[in-house]
Amino acid sequence: MGDARNYTDPNLAVIERCRNGDRTAFRELYNLYAKAMFNISLRILNNSDEAEEVLQDSFLKVFSKIDSYDKTYAFGAWLKRIVINGSLDVLKKRKVNFVSLDEAQYCHEEDIDEDDALCGVEILKKCIAELPDGFRAVLTLFVFEEYSHKEIAKELGISEGTSKSQYNRAKKKLIELVKQNTVSHER
Helix, strand or coil: CCCHHHCCCCCHHHHHHHHCCCHHHHHHHHHHHHHHHHHHHHHHHCCHHHHHHHHHHHHHHHHHCHHHCCCCCCHHHHHHHHHHHHHHHHHHHCCCCCCCCCCCCCCCHHHCCHHHHCCCHHHHHHHHHHCCHHHHHHHHHHHHCCCCHHHHHHHHCCCHHHHHHHHHHHHHHHHHHHHHHHHHHHC
C-alpha cells in the first residue's frame, strides 16, 4: 500500500477555493460527492429523509471545518468518515437493538451457501433495506465500508462478538430474503 503522505487529491484546487470562501467551489464540492455520500448514509439508515439530513449536516460540518482537512489524505475519505459517523449517531438515537453473541444462535460460515445468494442488484438492495437496523448497519459497515469487527464494535458501542454475530445473522437473513424475493420475482 502506498504512503499516504504522497497522496494528492484530484479535487485539491476546488478544496483550496472552498478554504478561501468561494461559494461556487462549495457547490462544486457538494455536487462531486453528494450522491455517493447520500447512498452510504441510506445504506446504513434505510430512510431517505434521515440520509438527506445526515448528508446536509455532514456538508455543513465539512464546510465549517474545511481548514482542518489534511490534504495529504483523500478528501472523500474524510467526508465519508463524517457521513458514517453522522449516520451511526442517528441509528444510536433510534435505540437499535443489537443481539449479543450470548443471545444469538451463532451461524457458521459453512452454513451459508453463497451460490444461493446470487441475484440481481435491485433485489439485493431491496433485501438489504428490509433487514433490521442492527443487521443492516453491521453488514453495511463490514461489507461496503470495509470496517473490521473491532472498528464496528467501537463505533456502535457493542462487543466484537456481537458485531460478528450481527453480521452472520444478517447474512443468513439476507439469504432468506433473497430467496423469498427471487421466488416471488420469478412468478
